[in-house]
Amino acid sequence: xxxxxxxxxxxxxxxxxxxxxxxxxxxxxxxxxxxxxxxxxxxxxxxxxxxxxxxxxxxxxxxxxxxxxxxxxxxxxxxxxxxxxxxxxxxxxxxxxxxxxxxxxxxxxxxxxxxxxxxxxxxxxxxxxxxxxxxxxxxxxxxxxxxxxxxxxxxxxxxxxxxxxxxxxxxxxxxxxxxxxxxxxxxxxxxxxxxxxxxxxxxxxxxxxxxxxxxxxxxxxxxxxxxxxxxxxxxxxxxxxxxxxxxxxxxxxxxxxxxxxxxxxxxxxxxxxxxxxxxxxxxxxxxxxxxxxxxxxxxxxxxxxxxxxxxxxxxxxxxxxxxxxxxxxxxxxxxxxx
Amino acid sequence: xxxxxxxxxxxxxxxxxxxxxxxxxxxxxxxxxxxxxxxxxxxxxxxxxxxxxxxxxxxxxxxxxxxxxxxxxxxxxxxxxxxxxxxxxxxxxxxxxxxxxxxxxxxxxxxxxxxxxxxxxxxxxxxxxxxxxxxxxxxxxxxxxxxxxxxxxxxxxxxxxxxxxxxxxxxxxxxxxxxxxxxxxxxxxxxxxxxxxxxxxxxxxxxxxxxxxxxxxxxxxxxxxxxxxxxxxxxxxxxxxxxxxxxxxxxxxxxxxxxxxxxxxxxxxxxxxxxxxxxxxxxxxxxxxxxxxxxxxxxxxxxxxxxxxxxxxxxxxxxxxxxxxxxxxxxxxxxxxx
Numbered sequence: 207x208x209x210x211x212x213x214x215x216x217x218x219x220x221x222x223x224x225x226x227x228x229x230x231x232x233x234x235x236x237x238x239x240x241x242x243x244x245x246x247x248x249x250x251x252x253x254x255x256x257x258x259x260x261x262x263x264x265x266x267x268x269x270x271x272x273x274x275x276x277x278x279x280x281x282x283x284x285x286x287x288x289x290x291x292x293x294x295x296x297x298x299x300x301x302x303x304x305x306x307x308x309x310x311x312x313x314x315x316x317x318x319x320x321x322x323x324x325x326x327x328x329x330x331x332x333x334x335x336x337x338x339x340x341x342x343x344x345x346x347x348x349x350x351x352x353x354x355x356x357x358x359x360x361x362x363x364x365x366x367x368x369x370x371x372x373x374x375x376x377x378x379x380x381x382x383x384x385x386x387x388x389x390x391x392x393x394x395x396x397x398x399x400x401x402x403x404x405x406x407x408x409x410x411x412x413x414x415x416x417x418x419x420x421x422x423x424x425x426x427x428x429x430x431x432x433x434x435x436x437x438x439x440x441x442x443x444x445x446x447x448x449x450x451x452x453x454x455x456x457x458x459x460x461x462x463x464x465x466x467x468x469x470x471x472x473x474x475x476x477x478x479x480x481x482x483x484x485x486x487x488x489x490x491x492x493x494x495x496x497x498x499x500x501x502x503x504x505x506x507x508x509x510x511x512x513x514x515x516x517x518x519x520x521x522x523x524x525x526x527x528x529x530x531x532x533x534x535x536x537x538x539x540x541x542x543x544x
Numbered sequence: 545x546x547x548x549x550x551x552x553x554x555x556x557x558x559x560x561x562x563x564x565x566x567x568x569x570x571x572x573x574x575x576x577x578x579x580x581x582x583x584x585x586x587x588x589x590x591x592x593x594x595x596x597x598x599x600x601x602x603x604x605x606x607x608x609x610x611x612x613x614x615x616x617x618x619x620x621x622x623x624x625x626x627x628x629x630x631x632x633x634x635x636x637x638x639x640x641x642x643x644x645x646x647x648x649x650x651x652x653x654x655x656x657x658x659x660x661x662x663x664x665x666x667x668x669x670x671x672x673x674x675x676x677x678x679x680x681x682x683x684x685x686x687x688x689x690x691x692x693x694x695x696x697x698x699x700x701x702x703x704x705x706x707x708x709x710x711x712x713x714x715x716x717x718x719x720x721x722x723x724x725x726x727x728x729x730x731x732x733x734x735x736x737x738x739x740x741x742x743x744x745x746x747x748x749x750x751x752x753x754x755x756x757x758x759x760x761x762x763x764x765x766x767x768x769x770x771x772x773x774x775x776x777x778x779x780x781x782x783x784x785x786x787x788x789x790x791x792x793x794x795x796x797x798x799x800x801x802x803x804x805x806x807x808x809x810x811x812x813x814x815x816x817x818x819x820x821x822x823x824x825x826x827x828x829x830x831x832x833x834x835x836x837x838x839x840x841x842x843x844x845x846x847x848x849x850x851x852x853x854x855x856x857x858x859x860x861x862x863x864x865x866x867x868x869x870x871x872x873x874x875x876x877x878x879x880x881x882x
């Protein structure tokens with residue numbers, strides 16, 4: 207088949223790669239209907255992690271089941287499915303507690319920027335749509351595989367409840383989805399921190415009530431001004447840098463909640479500040495699987511349309527251009543069609 | 545009056561000090577019926593924080609209202625009261641959210657190892673007992689001023705719920721009270737980490753179902769063995785060192801909750817580990833005021849008797865001996881009688 211390999215920072219190549227095969231009887235092969243580039247794909251692209259040899263990349267996918275192993279019972283060839291970037295058994299106590307991305311049997315689903323992908327633990331990982339989706343719904347469904355699921359987790363981990371004031375740090379696709387999640391979960395006020403006009407516009411469409419363009423201390427002050435001097439009840443950190451994390455903690459009210467869903471890079475948590483302010487912290491790779499049934503339902507019935515985070519669509523063989531556009535912030539998020 | 549001053553690390557002196565006076569119309573003066581030495585008093589005693597000049601010390605108190613300022617409405621002279629170590633207005637949104645120790649108007653109540661103490665914001669801070677307590681209930685009530693309230697917050701901040709598995713790191717008086725709190729909140733299993741026989745005994749009396757004597761990696765392994773290999777649902781960190789915090793985080797199950805109530809000293813939070821395991825964190829100075837009505841009720845009706853954390857009672861003028869006994873771990877906690 208044809209697929210994507212990252213050879214080195216900045217070096218994304220599309221070409222012939224080995225076909226994925228059923229390895230375990232619990233595997234499924236999915237024929238990719240749409241995939242995309244994740245903000246976290248940009249970390250190795252930008253040289254933040256070593257690349258010893260060319261390797262497959264991409265972990266977001268929707269598509270049709272092509273084949274299944276002998277023990278797979280819940281999905282069958284031809285069905286349209288969505289899965290998380292981490293395969294999970296979905297039967298252990300950790301999965302039952304809603305943390306499928308911490309499942310002791312978890313396995314990364316990798317190499318999705320390709321025509322086909324092998325999904326381990328298919329019964330625990332893949333969720334079918336009620337029917338074959340219309341083509342225009344596919345971008346919405348694709349976001350559920352990671353970016354919308356991650357924005358949702360940001361809101362859930364910060365325990366967003368109806369009536370709350372929420373601030374979102376980060377205006378990438380995840381941050382924008384976090385705005386949408388906060389609105390869906392009933393937040394009374396959603397403050398998006400963004401200084402890029404197209405992203406501000408999308409944040410507003412997704413339910414942001416206020417836009418804060420300032421960063422650092424000034425950004426924190428603006429959030430406090432908008433929240434009766436207190437800080438937000440919940441702050442959703444969707445970047446992963448030391449600066450963004452400190453901004454998030456300082457934007458929360460005493461006793462408030464901060465979630466963090468961007469993979470942390472060089473973050474030093476301010477323990478003394480957390481202690482002094484009673485601010486709670488929960489983060490991690492989003493347990494997307496926990497949210498899929500609910501989020502598929504919301505998309506299917508038109509309650510949410512997160513697919514608008516894709517502001518560019520390219521054929522899969524132009525994947526290198528997709529990385530470049532996102533790296534240079536010319537695009538928020540690029541959808542790729544095999 | 546007579547009271548305690550700390551002059552330098554290791555140098556506690558009892559003698560004549562100025563009488564406290566009503567400064568603000570919202571103040572009350574409390575005649576101390578009993579006070580005690582806190583684990584956190586040992587930090588300056590051991591030289592962890594600078595002492596520029598002799599200063600009053602002690603922040604735990606129960607006693608009778610001696611006098612009140614002109615604006616105090618909820619307590620009156622003669623009533624028996626308990627208050628938190630932080631005075632708070634108890635009317636602002638932060639207090640209403642249950643974080644009185646983050647109240648924007650908070651003030652430390654200090655100098656309680658004395659005959660009298662000034663309590664600011666008396667209406668927001670002091671809670672009366674239903675009646676004059678019997679002498680033998682005073683140790684129980686005194687614990688509510690800090691140590692039991694702090695153990696309670698450790699359990700609340702880690703969201704202990706009926707049926708949960710709970711581990712408590714630290715066998716000081718706070719850790720022991722945290723065991724009792726976890727039991728009261730319905731934990732199915734309470735693992736106390738302790739290697740001191742008298743403390744193990746008290747932990748068991750307070751409801752510990754298991755004692756783990758190992759520390760570090762071995763302690764973590766033992767907790768996992770006792771919790772089906774997963775780690776505890778909730779871990780209550782009641783020490784405040786880097787070692788104890790890491791032990792707490794590593795003893796929690798993925799997606800579990802860690803609370804921390806010991807003032808952090810030199811703690812580096814393992815952000816990557818927290819991210820990878822979805823473990824939530826909340827800590828801080830316990831908002832004792834939030835729990836006082838409920839805890840007074842539990843003591844009054846005999847549901848809890850946390851006063852047994854006091855394994856020594858001394859007259860207040862022997863306060864220096866009390867510090868020495870606790871510093872040398874000859875006593876868990878010393879009650880002082882003016």
